[in-house]
Amino acid sequence: MGIFSRTRDIVAANFADLLEKAEDPAKMIRMIILEMEETLVEVRASAARTIADQKEMRRHISKLDGLQANWTEKAELALSKDREDLAKAALVERQKAADMADQLRAEVQVLDDALRASEEDIAKLQGRLREARNKQSNIQTRLETANNRFRMRDMYAGPKTQEAFSRFGELERRADEAEGRAEAMGLGVSKTLDEEINELRQSDKVDAELAALKLRLSGNSGGNTNREG
Structure with a gap:
């Protein structure tokens, strides 16, 4: 799958449907973000190569423009010396340089169109990436809140707490028995003055x-x- 088609697939993806069908929404969000980040890096790298290609083509075009001017001067010189054959040959070479320059300009235009499309894709992908990160933050916050609520409820109403309080009752019973034994020790004993x-x-x-x-x-x-x- 090409970089740009994959980018458009990601941009067109419905996050809500993906998360609804996922067994682990948090994991799905992480995978989506990772895919976006990797695709964004690849798209930017491709755009960088496109810009480099354009600069190289423009340098060639500049050289070809200079070559055309040079052949024009040579053709003029040949005509001034009554060498129409040489002037004609120089004009043929100038036309070759012009044709090559036109071809390169057409290629540069194609790359310009691709670069504009790439720029739009990058902007859209960055927007979707922000959306995914916001969803990730929201889900993470909800998970932490739910876990905290579960821990708090387990703390004051869970089986461990109930077991602890039942043991408090046992301890109170033991304390009662100890106090009873102490009081029983005093039964039948004569009072002091x-x-x-x-x-x-x-x-x-x-x-x-x-x-x-x-x-x-x-x-x-x-x-x-x-x-x-």
Whole structure:
């Protein structure tokens, strides 16, 4: 397949269809971009060779133009010396040079047309390459976002997290059992003097709070009675 026909195939390709049919869109995008980059390099190299050929042809044309002028001078000189035969021969050589120059100019024109087409193809291919790179960036961003969301959901609702929390429950049960054993160790043990005194203090405190509560309730009840009277 020629470089320019392949370039036009790439430019005409429907990326959406390619990605929809691809099993791995990200891989397909990478392949498309690689193909475009390689084709772009080849098209530019071909364009560079075309430009070099044009410059070489133009140098030959310039030489042929100079050769025509030289044969014209020789023909004029021959006529001035009454050598019509030599003048005619010089004009024949001049015509040969002119024919070669015209042929080269036609070839240069063909290369000009090819170069303009190549320039258009390069511009279109660069546009498609930007489009493909944008799609690649978009897909990569979407993949990273989806992977991050999956990791976050797996972190707070995945089986590993559930298993970890179930083990927290087991640890809490073990802590309860350890505390129960510690409390069981104190069952049937006589209280110390300090513990009995502290209990009395707590009892006095509770009695004082109970008396204060009764007094407050009694006062509120009396106030309500007065208002009703």
